[in-house]
Amino acid sequence: MRAGRNHAGRTIEVYDVLPPDPSIRRPTARPVRDYKHNPALVEDAVFEVVGPARPAYNDNPAPVETRRGVEPARLAAVAGVYLVNRLERLLSSLSPQSFATLIASLFFVAFWLFGGFAALAARSPSAPASPLSVERVFVEEQDANGMRLVAIGGYLRNVSDASIATPPLSVVREGGEVVGLLAPVTPELAAGQSVRFFGRFKLAGGKSGAISIFPAAR
Incomplete structure (x- = not known):
């Protein structure tokens, strides 16, 4: 507030200076902190103390990955069982004459593979050597x-x-x-x-x- 007074031909200016009301405060602008480019600026950080982990004592060895080795063996076993069943059905459907022919053919092939004919040829009589x-x-x-x-x-x-x-x-x-x-x-x-x-x-x-x-x- 401002007021003016005159004393003896002089003008005196009087100022009333009142302090601002402390209950009324103007909002102040907070500084903008760049957390993206300055990772050192951290607010509301929570720290948790983690103690050393207990060592695990286990005498059992680590399991070895054997899946790849088991699968081929399992497939071979399944294939063998399938072939045996298939062969059994085939033999049961043959007549006695066909079964006898099959057995004779298998014996002939096995005899030839194991060198039976070569042994017979070696035992055949040869020309007598000169005395x-x-x-x-x-x-x-x-x-x-x-x-x-x-x-x-x-x-x-x-x-x-x-x-x-x-x-x-x-x-x-x-x-x-x-x-x-x-x-x-x-x-x-x-x-x-x-x-x-x-x-x-x-x-x-x-x-x-x-x-x-x-x-x-x-």
Whole structure:
């Protein structure tokens, strides 16, 4: 409130200063706090003290994941049971003649798979081996005054259990050419007896090559 007074030609201004009513307060603007860009500004925070957790004592080992291993085994068992039931139904529907034919066929296949026919072939009679054996043969080419000769020697042995008449020995050159015959030293060979043979033959040109000696047919 303002009032003016005049004293002796002077004007005096008087001001009434009253304090504001304390019951009436103007709202003040609160500062805006940026919580998004300043995470340090936190209001009404509640803190809870958590103690250390108790250790768990368990002697049992952790279960191993065996589901993947169990499923294939279970499927195989189910498939086996299904096949057995299927086979049983099939066999029960066969006639006695068809059942006998099936059993014979299965036996034949099993016999073949396990080598039964090979065993029978091995037991089949083969041609008898020769009772005479030519052993320790040597062949040597020689030159007699410009003549080419081949010297042949070795042993003839009776490998049978009986005495055998000694046959002559044929000397065959490579290619089937007969070089000559070796006469027997003894007319007969006892069981297990050996006799030595030796001979020289003329070569008709070239080297002797491979020489074969075997008993000649009488």
